Amino acid sequence: GSPKLRDVYYIILDEHASPQVLKEVMGNEKIDEFVSFLQKRGFYIPKQTTSNYHDTEFSLPSSLNMRYLKEEEIKNVSLSKRLTEDHYLKDFFHALGYNYLHFGTIWDDWKNKYAEENIVASSFSDYQTALWERTIFYPIGTFVIRRYLGANALELLDSKLIYPIISLDKRVRFTKDTLFKLEEFTKIPEREGPNFIFAHFFIPHEPYVFDGECNFIPYKEIFFIN
Numbered sequence: 001g002s003p004k005l006r007d008v009y010y011i012i013l014d015e016h017a018s019p020q021v022l023k024e025v026m027g028n029e030k031i032d033e034f035v036s037f038l039q040k041r042g043f044y045i046p047k048q049t050t051s052n053y054h055d056t057e058f059s060l061p062s063s064l065n066m067r068y069l070k071e072e073e074i075k076n077v078s079l080s081k082r083l084t085e086d087h088y089l090k091d092f093f094h095a096l097g098y099n100y101l102h103f104g105t106i107w108d109d110w111k112n113k114y115a116e117e118n119i120v121a122s123s124f125s126d127y128q129t130a131l132w133e134r135t136i137f138y139p140i141g142t143f144v145i146r147r148y149l150g151a152n153a154l155e156l157l158d159s160k161l162i163y164p165i166i167s168l169d170k171r172v173r174f175t176k177d178t179l180f181k182l183e184e185f186t187k188i189p190e191r192e193g194p195n196f197i198f199a200h201f202f203i204p205h206e207p208y209v210f211d212g213e214c215n216f217i218p219y220k221e222i223f224f225i226n
Contacts, residue, residue: 005096005194010089014056014105014205018049057081057108060200064089085112093196101188103181103199106174112198121173121180133170142169174202175209175216 019035022028035045052068053059061083062069073079090100090112102115106129111118132138178201188197203210211217 005098007188007193007195007197008093008098009197009199011197012056012060012200014200014202016204018047019045020048057084060084060109061087064198081108084109086114089198090114090196096194098194098196099191101191101195101197103184103197103201105200105202106170106177107200107202109200115198119181119184121177171207171209174207178203178209 017026019031022031039045051059053062057077057080058069058074061073061080064087065083066088069080069083073083093100099117100112100115102109102112102118104110104112104118104120110120181199181201185199188195209217
């Protein structure tokens with residue numbers, strides 16, 4: 001018979017720098033050890049890589065469609081957004097019989113209507129989030145959350161009573177969504193396949209919610225709240 005098709009992962013760690021930059025500019029001396037760890041497990045780590053585009057809104061539709069963007073696609077935001085959702089890779093893998101699992105992030109690719117499943121934790125839609133963040137209650141509400149509940153945000157994420165309140169804060173939603181997606185990643189091998197997995201993580205992109213040990217950074221360390 002024909003060989004079994006393997007799952008394919010496309011993972012974006014937004015704003016992650018190259019090993020050279022991490023070592024020479026950011027002073028991360030342990031990066032060589034990490035690169036060696038990955039290489040011993042069969043990963044290819046390119047050296048001296050550069051980006052073709054300065055922003056995710058251009059680089060992502062370009063890579064998802066496996067081509068450079070046309071000039072009109074760069075100038076027209078709606079065209080680049082459309083290419084981010086209706087892209088070549090999902091058509092390619094669908095034609096081979098793959099399921100498309102979409103792990104979007106709090107951005108334009110939050111959900112994809114062409115995916116068999118969108119794996120996100122937040123109950124907020126794009127519209128609800130945009131509406132909430134443009135009201136006078138947003139700065140007031142987030143200050144109260146950060147002042148009185150923020151210190152224990154991570155412990156409160158699974159509380160059915162408290163989470164709906166603290167989820168009004170973007171950093172809290174971002175934290176829960178990231179942890180939720182990482183947990184769901186471990187379950188993919190148990191799913192029926194083959195699966196094409198697109199995963200966009202805003203780590204190490206802002207908002208910065210994790211320290212080097214993946215612990216939630218207290219609000220007082222970010223906003224100097226006493």
